[in-house]
Amino acid sequence: MEPRHSILIVDDEAGPREALNMILKPFYGVYNAENGNQALDMIGKTPVDLVILDLKMPGLQGTDILREIKHKKSSVEVVILSGYGSLKTAIDAIRLGAADYLLKPFNVTEIISVINRILAKKTQRDQLANFLTELGEMVGCNATVDEIRGSMTDQPAFLEKLKEMFSRMVTQGGPIDSGNYLEFVRVLSETLENKDPFTHGHSSRVNYYSNLLAQRLNLSEAEQRDLQIGAYLHDIGKLGVDVRTIYKEGSFTRQELLLMRRHPEIGVDLVTPIGLSHHVVSIIRHHHEFYDGTGYPDGLKGETIPLLTRIVSTSESFDAMVTDRPYRKALPVKEIVAELKRCSGKQFDPYLVQLLLEIIEEKGDDILPKRFQPVQPLTA
Numbered sequence: 001m002e003p004r005h006s007i008l009i010v011d012d013e014a015g016p017r018e019a020l021n022m023i024l025k026p027f028y029g030v031y032n033a034e035n036g037n038q039a040l041d042m043i044g045k046t047p048v049d050l051v052i053l054d055l056k057m058p059g060l061q062g063t064d065i066l067r068e069i070k071h072k073k074s075s076v077e078v079v080i081l082s083g084y085g086s087l088k089t090a091i092d093a094i095r096l097g098a099a100d101y102l103l104k105p106f107n108v109t110e111i112i113s114v115i116n117r118i119l120a121k122k123t124q125r126d127q128l129a130n131f132l133t134e135l136g137e138m139v140g141c142n143a144t145v146d147e148i149r150g151s152m153t154d155q156p157a158f159l160e161k162l163k164e165m166f167s168r169m170v171t172q173g174g175p176i177d178s179g180n181y182l183e184f185v186r187v188l189s190e191t192l193e194n195k196d197p198f199t200h201g202h203s204s205r206v207n208y209y210s211n212l213l214a215q216r217l218n219l220s221e222a223e224q225r226d227l228q229i230g231a232y233l234h235d236i237g238k239l240g241v242d243v244r245t246i247y248k249e250g251s252f253t254r255q256e257l258l259l260m261r262r263h264p265e266i267g268v269d270l271v272t273p274i275g276l277s278h279h280v281v282s283i284i285r286h287h288h289e290f291y292d293g294t295g296y297p298d299g300l301k302g303e304t305i306p307l308l309t310r311i312v313s314t315s316e317s318f319d320a321m322v323t324d325r326p327y328r329k330a331l332p333v334k335e336i337v338a339e340l341k342r343c344s345g346k347q348f349d350p351y352l353v354q355l356l357l358e359i360i361e362e363k364g365d366d367i368l369p370k371r372f373q374p375v376q377p378l379t380a
């Protein structure tokens with residue numbers, strides 16, 4: 001059972017304050033403040049998750065209070081309360097970090113849905129922050145994920161710890177339990193990719209290219225959502241591979257190659273506690289299978305490799321071609337087209353290659369990483 005969230009209502013007028021109290025008290029812990037100074041004082045002393053902030057008050061103005069809240073405690077969410085006349089100011093407030101705005105007079109259903117959505121996202125972010133802090137504590141410092149992995153002499157123990165943390169997130173409820181984990185895995189995968197220039201944004205780009213292919217394949221919403229989750233998580237098993245191997249320049253030794261090739265299986269083992277759909281598990285396990293059966297880990301061939309997996313594996317290889325790697329620069333579009341044609345029917349599904357070539361033809365340079373726009377996650 002999740003702890004009740006706390007909301008602070010900041011409004012100089014008693015009427016709206018009381019109305020909001022009536023609406024929110026059945027669901028949340030509610031505090032009240034009549035002005036900015038009182039609000040800032042309470043935020044310093046009370047654990048507040050979200051502030052509903054009136055923009056027009058005597059004394060400290062709403063935008064100044066907002067700035068101060070975000071400066072003092074950036075994890076506190078702020079929803080602006082605005083009359084129609086001050087809509088522009090409300091939009092400006094979003095730019096200062098407000099999560100949303102509510103127009104007066106209130107619409108009860110809208111208030112509850114806006115607040116629930118914001119608090120669900122906050123829970124995800126908080127869980128992720130706790131997750132990363134715990135990882136840091138495993139090695140007794142505030143290290144980056146790569147530093148933690150580099151300093152763990154016992155890789156299996158590190159993976160067991162991660163698995164245990166995933167299990168705990170599921171049993172304790174939260175975004176994974178509620179099935180709304182797309183945003184969570186997106187943040188997780190992007191955080192794990194760290195700031196390495198070769199992997200930074202990789203999952204997000206694989207998601208983008210997969211989505212371009214999916215648009216031409218009439219996939220159902222559920223399939224598209226699984227495709228997005230799989231695109232973000234496909235390489236999660238690389239957490240089980242020594243970072244020095246992953247970022248190595250030059251060719252792998254046989255030992256290193258065998259270890260690298262274990263990442264799909266390690267990935268499946270790692271996410272088992274989350275209970276992902278079979279589509280996603282297949283993407284993680286089989287994204288290095290080749291259409292002609294010469295890939296790994298199971299040597300699956302042709303259409304026995306599920307479609308969503310073939311999409312991610314084509315997109316992943318395409319991303320490898322359009323970005324700089326430790327051992328070579330990004331390939332020019334002409335060479336990419338030649339490479340895709342050469343590998344069609346061997347590494348890649350010929351039909352997906354045909355679709356990808358059409359996309360390249362249509363989009364030209366807009367398909368390259370420097371121009372690409374991240375795909376909006378589908379909500380569960």
Ligand SMILES: [Fe+2]
Binds near residue numbers: 263288
């Ligand atoms: Fe991979």
